[in-house]
Amino acid sequence: MLIKNALIVDYRGARKEDVLIEEGKIVDTGRFEKERDNTVNAEGKILIPSFCNMHTHIGMTFLRNKGEGLTLHEWLNKVIWPYERKAKEIKGIIYISALVGIMEALRSGITCINDMYFNMEEVKKAVEEAGIKALLTPDICIGNEGMNEVEKLLNEKSNNIKIGIGCHSIYTCKREMLEKALELSKKKDIHIHIHVAETRKELFDSLKRFGKRPVEYLDEMNFIYQKTILTHASWVTKREIRIIGERKATVVHNPTSNLKLATGGIMPFEEYVKADANTTIGTDSVASNNSMDMFEAMKTAGLLQKHKYWNASSGNPSIILKSATYNGFKALGFKSGLIEKGYNADLILLKPDENMHPLNNPLTAIVYSGKPYNVEKVWVNGKIVYEEGEFPTIDKERVLEDFNEKMNEFAGLS
Numbered sequence: 001m002l003i004k005n006a007l008i009v010d011y012r013g014a015r016k017e018d019v020l021i022e023e024g025k026i027v028d029t030g031r032f033e034k035e036r037d038n039t040v041n042a043e044g045k046i047l048i049p050s051f052c053n054m055h056t057h058i059g060m061t062f063l064r065n066k067g068e069g070l071t072l073h074e075w076l077n078k079v080i081w082p083y084e085r086k087a088k089e090i091k092g093i094i095y096i097s098a099l100v101g102i103m104e105a106l107r108s109g110i111t112c113i114n115d116m117y118f119n120m121e122e123v124k125k126a127v128e129e130a131g132i133k134a135l136l137t138p139d140i141c142i143g144n145e146g147m148n149e150v151e152k153l154l155n156e157k158s159n160n161i162k163i164g165i166g167c168h169s170i171y172t173c174k175r176e177m178l179e180k181a182l183e184l185s186k187k188k189d190i191h192i193h194i195h196v197a198e199t200r201k202e203l204f205d206s207l208k209r210f211g212k213r214p215v216e217y218l219d220e221m222n223f224i225y226q227k228t229i230l231t232h233a234s235w236v237t238k239r240e241i242r243i244i245g246e247r248k249a250t251v252v253h254n255p256t257s258n259l260k261l262a263t264g265g266i267m268p269f270e271e272y273v274k275a276d277a278n279t280t281i282g283t284d285s286v287a288s289n290n291s292m293d294m295f296e297a298m299k300t301a302g303l304l305q306k307h308k309y310w311n312a313s314s315g316n317p318s319i320i321l322k323s324a325t326y327n328g329f330k331a332l333g334f335k336s337g338l339i340e341k342g343y344n345a346d347l348i349l350l351k352p353d354e355n356m357h358p359l360n361n362p363l364t365a366i367v368y369s370g371k372p373y374n375v376e377k378v379w380v381n382g383k384i385v386y387e388e389g390e391f392p393t394i395d396k397e398r399v400l401e402d403f404n405e406k407m408n409e410f411a412g413l414s
């Protein structure tokens, strides 16, 4: 396939070139006079790497808009966990929920998710059918079933799907479980994904229970290393930021979720960049967001940094775009996120409508003016997975019908 005349933008900047794709990979960029059988004329359009959404609970779509107006701990205890216990009685609800979530993800150009949940076998089925990429991390803190899921799924890995270990948090996971997770992670060379330092309550409880701050508590057991993905990581000291940077771990900023759940502390994203941590961006679940929109996540992340540091030059669009694309893929071990020879053809074609014109500064236009409705086409490994409102790999009508059916079943139980 040849994509001709696009304005190519990745975090390094913009250039006008053609992109030649063979067997799912970018094999060359430059100027190609000879047309190919499959030539996409992208004149007037922008070609960017697709997004890697580094923190999702995609099977949780069925809980969208439930438990509004609550802070994290009330929201979990009073609404989310009781509903999730009920959902476990409905086979297939996580699968169909995940498919609806993936449709929403694709509309904003997300082709890869880092997901934590239960019944991950169902999420895996949805990810495979849709043809996207993922790191799936079953939550082992919910009992033996989580660890069994990790071990079962590890035997079914594929090129597009990686398996890791989810540890919900230091307040739901006992120390021995965290140590078990670490041992397995090192043994199998797989990722660990954990929520940490999300709220002030978590911090105070950690000081009371363990005599240590959350990141220090984890670091004491050597939990933080290159394969560790720390999501939220907002209530931290400079020392904790330094630890995470030195360990070369990945942090995920979920700005919309933090704002919605009123967690107070704004994630010190720019300090993590300076400390050399691998900074990435996520949406979190649609129950704590209430949507899955990477453009919104990028813009909110940037604006929060400007606000936090009283510095209008914070929220540099190149760093934000790098965190939403290249850094996420790099963390998960996928060679995507740059438009360059040798990289996977995981790409988005953007149509810059009136909201992006005039195109004075392409990087700023993407990060601060872009919207999901600018997404025209999305490719994974050179294959179209979204095109102008249509999903070639997903039967949208059937999925929405099945989703409604499951939701009725769920309402019957509530």
Ligand SMILES: [Zn+2]
Binding pocket: 055, 056, 057, 195, 284, 285
């Ligand atoms: Zn989460």
